[in-house]
Amino acid sequence: xxxxxxxxxxxxxxxxxxxxxxxxxxGPEIAGTAAxxxxxxxxxxxxxxxxxxxxxxRAAIELPADLRIVARLGVGLDNIDVAAATERGAxxxxxxxxxxxxxxxxxxxxxxxxxxGISRLNDAVKASGWNxxxxxxxxxxxxxxxxxxxxxxxxxxxxxFKAMGCQVLAYDPYFSPDESVASGSTLATIAxxxxxxxxxxxxxxxxxxxIDEAFLRATGRKPLIVNVSxxxxxxxxxxxxxxxxxxxxGACLDVIDGEPAPSPEIIAHPLVTATPHIAYASDxxxxxxxxxxxxxxxxxxxx
Ligand code: NAD
Numbered sequence: 001x002x003x004x005x006x007x008x009x010x011x012x013x014x015x016x017x018x019x020x021x022x023x024x025x026x027g028p029e030i031a032g033t034a035a036x037x038x039x040x041x042x043x044x045x046x047x048x049x050x051x052x053x054x055x056x057x058r059a060a061i062e063l064p065a066d067l068r069i070v071a072r073l074g075v076g077l078d079n080i081d082v083a084a085a086t087e088r089g090a091x092x093x094x095x096x097x098x099x100x101x102x103x104x105x106x107x108x109x110x111x112x113x114x115x116x117g118i119s120r121l122n123d124a125v126k127a128s129g130w131n132x133x134x135x136x137x138x139x140x141x142x143x144x145x146x147x148x149x150x151x152x153x154x155x156x157x158x159x160x161f162k163a164m165g166c167q168v169l170a171y172d173p174y175f176s177p178d179e180s181v182a183s184g185s186t187l188a189t190i191a192x193x194x195x196x197x198x199x200x201x202x203x204x205x206x207x208x209x210x211i212d213e214a215f216l217r218a219t220g221r222k223p224l225i226v227n228v229s230x231x232x233x234x235x236x237x238x239x240x241x242x243x244x245x246x247x248x249x250g251a252c253l254d255v256i257d258g259e260p261a262p263s264p265e266i267i268a269h270p271l272v273t274a275t276p277h278i279a280y281a282s283d284x285x286x287x288x289x290x291x292x293x294x295x296x297x298x299x300x301x302x303x
Contacts (some may be wrong), residue, residue: 098285144221
């Protein structure tokens with residue numbers, strides 16, 4: 001059972017399951033309700049549930065006579081009652097790394113865009129013709145880049161900035177940065193020594209508001225703040241204060257606290273570049289996500 005999906009067709013899923021002799025039952029195109037999932041799953045046995053966002057409740061997990069797996073088309077497992085699945089002895093799987101390339105590319109693209117003024121100059125050329133204004137253009141390789149959260153995506157972002165000739169610092173209290181980035185960095189050294197600060201920490205109670213007014217006030221080199229992780233890691237009120245007081249050069253935000261209706265004051269600010277929580281996406285990442293989630297189902301149903 002595919003509980004819900006946003007795709008125009010299910011050719012990819014159908015071909016993977018047909019080859020394995022698995023019948024696909026598909027739910028609504030957009031997130032189904034818990035009741036719909038429960039109704040559809042009752043038809044399936046042995047059952048495998050593939051889900052994007054629809055709630056996979058304890059009832060849905062307990063209904064099929066033989067449930068083998070709940071596979072999430074994504075990273076987080078918040079829509080799945082993992083405890084109920086575990087009690088039934090069913091596998092719960094996710095695809096934690098399908099968009100490492102895309103999110104790290106997005107961070108690099110934001111910074112390159114700012115250093116070379118691509119979006120600003122494109123807007124100006126279209127609005128008022130072939131007039132050049134080179135103010136604020138920077139040499140990327142001279143930027144000192146600080147990475148907050150040296151996990152799957154943080155490491156790949158670090159590798160890409162290193163390849164562009166930048167000095168890279170990383171801060172992660174749980175993983176020691178390897179020798180390719182400067183070691184011994186703290187949150188305070190990232191604030192004081194970096195021209196670009198890229199946020200790759202997960203949203204946790206301890207990281208909510210990690211980038212607040214105090215952090216932004218303590219920055220030493222008017223950094224560019226890049227958030228491609230989760231909005232609430234950056235305090236909106238702190239960000240507005242930093243933009244208004246000139247503590248930072250600007251902000252590049254794929255995620256903003258309050259999305260999908262983020263503060264117009266932030267979106268409209270001339271020093272903010274924003275994209276609508278899209279860093280994960282590409283044709284390749286979506287195809288990889290769908291293929292790998294289906295393969296987990298095939299692996300489990302075929303023993
Ligand atoms: P990951 O778990 O591999 O890495 C996160 C790292 O952050 C870990 O190494 C962890 O030790 C570290 N960390 C935890 N608390 C910290 C703290 N207080 N200070 C510094 N580091 C800390 O996760 P990942 O795959 O690299 O993804 C990172 C985040 O990116 C995800 O949690 C998600 O919120 C976000 N994300 C965004 C998009 C998007 O489209 N914008 C897509 C995928 C992931």
